[in-house]
Amino acid sequence: MVLKVAERGRVSPFIVMDVMRSANERAKKGAHVLHLEVGQPGTGAPAGVLAAAKSAIESDRLGYTDALGVADLRQRIARHYAGTYGIDVDPERIVATTGSSGAFVLAFLSAFDAGDRVALASPGYPAYRNILEAVGVEVVSLEVGADSNFQPTPEILDRAGAAIDGLIVASPSNPTGTMVSRDELEALVRYCADRDIRFVSDEIYHGITYGSPAETALAFTADAVVVNSFSKYFSMTGWRLGWMVVPPDLTRPVECLAQNLFISPPTLSQIAAVAAFDCKDELDGHVNRYGRNRALLLEALPKAGFSRLASADGAFYFYADVGDMTNDSHAFCRRMLAATDVAATPGVDFDPGRGHQFVRFSFSGATDEIAEAAARLHDWLA
Ligand SMILES: Cc1ncc(COP(=O)(O)O)c(C=O)c1O
Numbered sequence: 001m002v003l004k005v006a007e008r009g010r011v012s013p014f015i016v017m018d019v020m021r022s023a024n025e026r027a028k029k030g031a032h033v034l035h036l037e038v039g040q041p042g043t044g045a046p047a048g049v050l051a052a053a054k055s056a057i058e059s060d061r062l063g064y065t066d067a068l069g070v071a072d073l074r075q076r077i078a079r080h081y082a083g084t085y086g087i088d089v090d091p092e093r094i095v096a097t098t099g100s101s102g103a104f105v106l107a108f109l110s111a112f113d114a115g116d117r118v119a120l121a122s123p124g125y126p127a128y129r130n131i132l133e134a135v136g137v138e139v140v141s142l143e144v145g146a147d148s149n150f151q152p153t154p155e156i157l158d159r160a161g162a163a164i165d166g167l168i169v170a171s172p173s174n175p176t177g178t179m180v181s182r183d184e185l186e187a188l189v190r191y192c193a194d195r196d197i198r199f200v201s202d203e204i205y206h207g208i209t210y211g212s213p214a215e216t217a218l219a220f221t222a223d224a225v226v227v228n229s230f231s232k233y234f235s236m237t238g239w240r241l242g243w244m245v246v247p248p249d250l251t252r253p254v255e256c257l258a259q260n261l262f263i264s265p266p267t268l269s270q271i272a273a274v275a276a277f278d279c280k281d282e283l284d285g286h287v288n289r290y291g292r293n294r295a296l297l298l299e300a301l302p303k304a305g306f307s308r309l310a311s312a313d314g315a316f317y318f319y320a321d322v323g324d325m326t327n328d329s330h331a332f333c334r335r336m337l338a339a340t341d342v343a344a345t346p347g348v349d350f351d352p353g354r355g356h357q358f359v360r361f362s363f364s365g366a367t368d369e370i371a372e373a374a375a376r377l378h379d380w381l382a
Helices: 015-028 047-059 071-085 099-111 126-134 154-158 182-194 248-261 267-278 280-304 329-340 367-381
Strands: 094-097 117-122 138-143 166-170 198-202 225-229 242-245 317-321 358-362
Touching: 015 329, 047 267, 071 094, 071 267, 094 099, 094 248, 099 126, 099 198, 099 225, 099 242, 099 248, 117 126, 126 138, 154 182, 166 182, 182 198, 267 280, 280 317, 280 367, 329 358, 329 367
Parallel strands: 117 138, 117 166, 166 198, 198 225
Antiparallel strands: 094 242, 225 242, 317 358
16 A cells, blocks of 8 residues: 655754754763754743743633634733834734744745745745745745845845745844844835735744844834744743734634634643733843853854854854855764764754755853853864
């Protein structure tokens, strides 16, 4: 018997997960592995969230919720837009999702048809490409580099050739941590508005910035799909909760898709997450630590031999050009793990074309571990 396996499922693996598995196997055998491969806070959820979760568990009322999320959470997220960006957002346009990953599935299914063309920066977060390809959307890779701060520009879009139906922008970005300025964001939004291109703004690293705060695409348009999450700034990766702000024309399609695909996002997480917005001191403390880790690596990585780093103005990553050391970043990361027990992610995850010359280091962990990793890398390459 030869049963068919759908083409749709033949997407690339998320290589960082494979790296994590090898790193964990070494750790299980007793090695002191330093995890600079994982893109998640080393901290747990803030205390206020834990307290809210405990009382929600005791109430034992964790049934399904409205597919778009509980009203309290949607209203609290709307207040967050007023407080953080000075923007009024109707809670009816806010959709709680199963992580931002769930938001991307809903966004892409509701906004694009199979055969549409959606542009995104390469290097970029690999799941955009893989989810789009799984649903039959053609991915238009915008090869960006240090000259445009690893972000798309209207000129780069002009050079992309045939018309596109969508553009995904992440500022701060994963894997580079680079950001678009307020003016650059506005220019990209206008470019899309003038050409009926759906703008998708991944704002998951908002709150984790080291200079100017990040601007939301909602400052310039109500037509964008804005995606955010409790995973990064709010330090709640495993709670699997994110949200979207959707334009009025997509609200009902997103609702129908969400009802059928997910019924509702995790109820416990939704109830507890309302408290996350009042835990700013604790969460800003994490951002201060990322800032210290960043400063440490900014000094130590060039001394160890990694001198070509993207300007990480946000998120918690350094994307290092290692083209002078290797032409195979996957093998390089494997050798690095074997020799130093420092795990990092090969750039091929983020840029299939040129990522073989790049490595991503995450500095979301504990500062002493980041310092130890820098010392081990220095000794390895000395
Ligand atoms: C840019 C970006 N978007 C989205 C996600 C997905 O996060 P989650 O599904 O946990 O919200 C990640 C995770 O690393 C990311 O880096």
